[in-house]
Amino acid sequence: MNNTCLDINPQLEKYYLPTMYAIEFLLGLVGNLSVIWGYLFCLKEWKCSNIYLFNLSVTDLTFICTLPMLVVYYAKGNKWVFGHLMCTLNRYILHANMYISILFLTCISIDRYLLVVSPVKLHHFQKKWNAVVICLSIWVFVTLELVPLFIFIDVHAIGKKSSFQCLDYASSGNPSQSLIYSICLTVSGYLLPLCVMFFFYIQTARSLKKIMQQRTKVQVEKPLTLVILAIVIFLIFFTPYHIMRNVRIASRVENSTMSECSKLAVKALYTITRPIAFLNSITNPIFYFMLGDKFREQFFSRLRSIFLRKPEVTNQKEEGFNRSTGLNKC
Known part of the structure; x- marks a missing residue:
């Protein structure tokens, strides 16, 4: 029956995955x-939002550094040559990056909301020390949340002992047990933070519209656009992956009623969504950093002072509410 099905999975794994991961590595x-360079050498005063964003970039960079191994693995026809431990560690970092990033993005949505509704008042959430504690708590929470992942990752020897097959999480382990864990991980790691993020971004959008209706001189079109884009990008990147991951695991259950052709189609769709879920590692630097006027000006001013050997010009203009987009205040 397999002969009548169109199986594009070998092509996706040999060409699509290495290409996408290579692009993500270079750009990311x-x-x-x-x-990271800009934060360390350009930003003189750190705010709470800078702490969340810096941790987000460190998380993304850690994940980016694991991509060359995946490029080699899939380009070699699913032959893992980096050892059993590195396979498990690679899959852990991949998932840790996703869920840590989601939680940091959620923290940023809360911070933006507080900046809009009360830009002068300093809330407990926005204090620097509390931001550091929250970041450390996120790292610990996600690590504990992903401990069961080590049980489900399979590493199979291929021929010589130095070559392995490092399967992705949805294609590994006992599918019945893995499905239960995957659903719990989807709810706790994605759906709950998504609901929190949605709530605060909707409240932020409402507050910005009220400011527009008051006909004040404050320009809110840009921060309002960023709020909408943040939600759209979040949904496009993460939702297809979580849906297809659970469907992929369900298709592997022993008593599954899916036909072989449907299983192949599910696997192909799941493969397509995997690199898309990690495109946030590329968009985060652009969307959350470079669109901040103050940071961007300081960043390029520092570059000009290095390459043109001119003294760095400090921007003395007062940072308005409409220009900062809520990223550089606390």
Whole structure:
């Protein structure tokens, strides 16, 4: 029956995955290194939002550094040559990056909301020390949340002992047990943060519209556009992956009623969504950093002072509410 089905999975794994991961590595490496360099050498005063964003870029950069191994793995026809431990560690970092990023993005949505509704008042959430504690708590929480993942990752020896097959999470382990864990992980790691993010971004949008109706001189079109884009990008990147991951695991259950052709189609769709879910590592530096006027000006001013050997010009203009987009205040 398999002979009548169109199986594009070998082509996707040999050409699509290496290409996408290579692009993400090159662009993500440049973007995140630039942002980290900018924060360390350009930003003199750190705010609470800077702490969340810096941790987000460190998380993305850690994940980006694991992509060359995946490129080699899929280009070699699913032959893992980096050892059993690195396979498990690679899959852990991949998932840790996703769920840590989601939680940091959720924190940023809360911070933006507080900046809009009360730009002068300093809330407990926005204090620097509390931001550091929250970041450390996120790292610990996600690590504990992903401990069961080590049980489900399979590493199979291929021929020589130095070559392995490092299967992705949805294609590994006992599918019945893995499905239960995957659903719990989807709810706790994605759906709950998504609901929190939606709530605060909707409240932020409402507050910005009220400011527009008051006909004040404050320009809110840009921050309002960023709020809408943040929600859209979040949904496009993460939703298809979580849906297809659970469907992929369900298709592997022993008593599944899916036909072989349907299983192949599910696997192909799941494969397509995997690199898309990690495109946020490329867009985060652009969307959350470079669109901040103050940071962007300081970043390029620092670059000009280095390459043109001119003294760095500090921007003395007062940072308005409409220009900062809520990223550089606390």
